[in-house]
Amino acid sequence: MMAPMENAPAPRNTVVLDVKGLTVTLTGEGRRNRVVDGIDITVRRGEVFALLGESGSGKSMTARAIMGLIDNGDVEADTLTLSGTDLLSLSAEQHRRLRGVHVSLVMQDALSALNPVLSIGDQIIDLMRAHRSIGRSAAQARAVELLALVGIPSPDKRVHDYPHQFSGGQRQRILIAMAIALDPDLIIADEPTTALDVTVQAQILDLLLSLRDRLGMGILLITHDLGVVMEVADQVAVMRTGRIVETGSADVVLTEPQHPYTVQLLNSMPRDVSPAAQDADTPPILEGRGLERTFRSGSGRRAHRVAAVADVDLDLRQGEILAIVGESGSGKSTLARMLVGLDSPDAGTLRYRDQDVTRGRLRDRKILRRGVQMVFQDPYMSLNPRMTVQQIIAEPLAATHSGTPSSRRERVAELLELVGLTAEMGSRFPHQFSGGQRQRIGIARALALDPDVLVCDEPVSALDVSIRAQIIDLLCELRERLGMSIVFIAHDLSLVRHIADRVAVMYLGEMVEIGETEDVYLRAEHPYTRSLLSAIPPQTRADRGMLARRTRMSA
Missing domain, CATH: 3.40.50.300 (P-loop containing nucleotide triphosphate hydrolases)
Incomplete structure (x- = not known):
C-alpha cells in the first residue's frame, strides 16, 4: 500500500x-x-x-x-x-x-504537452478536480491565481484561451503553472x-x-x-x-x-579565432542593399502582408565570418534563403562578386549556386535517407555536370577527409551516422563546388555541446585553410562572440545593429541588442x- x-x-x-x-x-x-x-x-x-x-x-x-x-x-x-x-x-x-x-513533470515541448482542444483554464481545472475534492468555480479561481503567479498577463481573460493562442514562452509558463497547481x-x-x-x-x-x-x-x-x-x-x-x-x-x-x-x-566552448584581415578598399564578395521579403498572412478580409525582411543592407568580405543574430521570427533564416538564391527578394538588390543576381534568373541561380552554398540547421532532415554519403556529396557535382564519375568519387573522398571523416564512409547511409557526423557530411556537400561563401543557418543548434564545439572549430579551420567567407546565422550570442569578425542583430525583420564583434558586445546601442546580451547564461x-x-x- x-x-x-x-x-x-x-x-x-x-x-x-x-x-x-x-x-x-x-x-x-x-x-x-x-x-x-x-x-x-x-x-x-x-x-x-x-x-x-x-x-x-x-x-x-x-x-x-x-x-x-x-x-x-x-x-x-x-x-x-x-x-x-x-x-x-x-x-x-x-x-x-x-x-x-x-511530483510534477515540466516537459520540453509545451505545445505537444498541452491539449489543443481544451482551454488552458479547463486543463488546469481538470487536473485539480482529478486529484482534489474542489468545485469548478473554486478550481477556476485557482487557475487564474496560478496563471498570475507564473506571469501570464490578464490571467482572468487568458484563462479561456487555447494553447495555440500563446507564445512558446507563455506555454512553458502554463506548464509550470500546471506543475505547481497541487503543491508538489x-x-x-x-x-x-x-x-x-x-x-x-x-x-x-x-x-x-x-x-x-x-x-x-x-x-x-x-x-x-x-x-x-x-x-x-x-x-x-x-x-x-x-x-x-x-x-x-x-x-x-x-x-x-x-x-x-x-x-x-x-x-x-570553441576557442577564440583571430579576426580576418580586412582591406577596406576590397569590394565585398556578397552585397545586399535594401533587401525586402514579405509573405501573405491570413485569408479573406483578414489577409495582409507581413514583412519578414525589411530594408536590410549587408556586406560580406573575403575570409570574413559575419554572424547574423536574432530570435525566432526575426527574419534571419529568410535573409539566409535570399543570400543563397532559394528565395528572391521582393525589393532591393543582391550582388555576388559585383554581379547583380537579384531576380533569380537561371543565369543568376547558376552563379550563386557555384559561389554561395548553404549548411542547414537539421542534420537529420537535410540529408536524403535513400542516398549513400557518396551520392549525397556528389549530387551538386552531377547536377552541374562537373567532372567524370571517377573524378567525382575522388572529390568526395577528398571532401570527406577535409571535414574529418574517412573516404570509406562514403558507402554508408545517413542513419548510420551521429548528428555531428551528419552535419560534417552536410558541410562536405556544401563545399563540393568550391564556393566562396558558406551560409550556415543555425548549423549547431541541434547538436550536443561537445559536438557543437567540434563543428564550430571545423568551420573556423575551413575559413583559415580555404579563405572562404561565412555567414553564420544563430540565436546564441555567447557562441558567436568566439567566432565572428562582425555581428549583425535582426529584430522583427530589420537589421537594428551591425558592427565589429567586440564593439557590439561591449558597446551595444540598440535596446534589443542589450536585451539579448543580458539574457546570455553565465x-x-x-x-x-x-x-x-x-x-x-x-x-
Whole structure:
C-alpha cells in the first residue's frame, strides 16, 4: 500500500527524492538494453539538482523511471523514494495518483504537452478536480491565481484561451503553472528551456528559481546546457551512457572537475579565432542593399502582408565570418534563403562578386549556386535517407555536370577527409551516422563546388555541446585553410562572440545593429541588442546570479 503523504511543506534541506542504484532496462525487438546503470541522486527541498548530459546519456529515462512512466522495460533500484514513499512498491494506479500531487513533470515541448482542444483554464481545472475534492468555480479561481503567479498577463481573460493562442514562452509558463497547481514536493524539469529563445529562456529560469524560493519545493533539472547549470544548480550530476561519472556541489564540480568527460564538457566552448584581415578598399564578395521579403498572412478580409525582411543592407568580405543574430521570427533564416538564391527578394538588390543576381534568373541561380552554398540547421532532415554519403556529396557535382564519375568519387573522398571523416564512409547511409557526423557530411556537400561563401543557418543548434564545439572549430579551420567567407546565422550570442569578425542583430525583420564583434558586445546601442546580451547564461560559476539580476532589471 502507498504510505500516506501530506502536502504540508517539510523543512528546507529535507530529502525529497532519494535514488540509489537505479537501473532501467528497456525491452524491444527481442533485445534488452540497459539505458540507466546504477545511478544515485538525492534532491532536497529548496534545492536545484541538475542532471547534466548529452543526448542518449539516460537523463530523460531517469525522469520517466521516477515518474513511473516506463512501460516497455524494467526499473530496479536499491532505494527509490519520494518524501519517504517507496516508489517501487506502487501500482500503476497509485503512481497515477502520485503524479501532479507530489511530483510534477515540466516537459520540453509545451505545445505537444498541452491539449489543443481544451482551454488552458479547463486543463488546469481538470487536473485539480482529478486529484482534489474542489468545485469548478473554486478550481477556476485557482487557475487564474496560478496563471498570475507564473506571469501570464490578464490571467482572468487568458484563462479561456487555447494553447495555440500563446507564445512558446507563455506555454512553458502554463506548464509550470500546471506543475505547481497541487503543491508538489518535487518538480522534474526535462529540458524546460531548450526550445525557447535566449531572452525567454532567462525569464523561465528566473521563474523556476523564484517559485523554488517561494514554495520551497525541490527541482530536478534535466539539461544539456552548461550555461543553465552554471546559473541555477546547487548540486550537479554529470551523466554519460547511462552512468553518473561525477556528482557533487555545483560549485566544486563546475570549477574543479575530476572526470575527463566533465573536463571535456567544460572545455567545449570553441576557442577564440583571430579576426580576418580586412582591406577596406576590397569590394565585398556578397552585397545586399535594401533587401525586402514579405509573405501573405491570413485569408479573406483578414489577409495582409507581413514583412519578414525589411530594408536590410549587408556586406560580406573575403575570409570574413559575419554572424547574423536574432530570435525566432526575426527574419534571419529568410535573409539566409535570399543570400543563397532559394528565395528572391521582393525589393532591393543582391550582388555576388559585383554581379547583380537579384531576380533569380537561371543565369543568376547558376552563379550563386557555384559561389554561395548553404549548411542547414537539421542534420537529420537535410540529408536524403535513400542516398549513400557518396551520392549525397556528389549530387551538386552531377547536377552541374562537373567532372567524370571517377573524378567525382575522388572529390568526395577528398571532401570527406577535409571535414574529418574517412573516404570509406562514403558507402554508408545517413542513419548510420551521429548528428555531428551528419552535419560534417552536410558541410562536405556544401563545399563540393568550391564556393566562396558558406551560409550556415543555425548549423549547431541541434547538436550536443561537445559536438557543437567540434563543428564550430571545423568551420573556423575551413575559413583559415580555404579563405572562404561565412555567414553564420544563430540565436546564441555567447557562441558567436568566439567566432565572428562582425555581428549583425535582426529584430522583427530589420537589421537594428551591425558592427565589429567586440564593439557590439561591449558597446551595444540598440535596446534589443542589450536585451539579448543580458539574457546570455553565465560562462563560469563565478558569474552565477548575474543572469537572474539582469532579467529582473530588464523586466
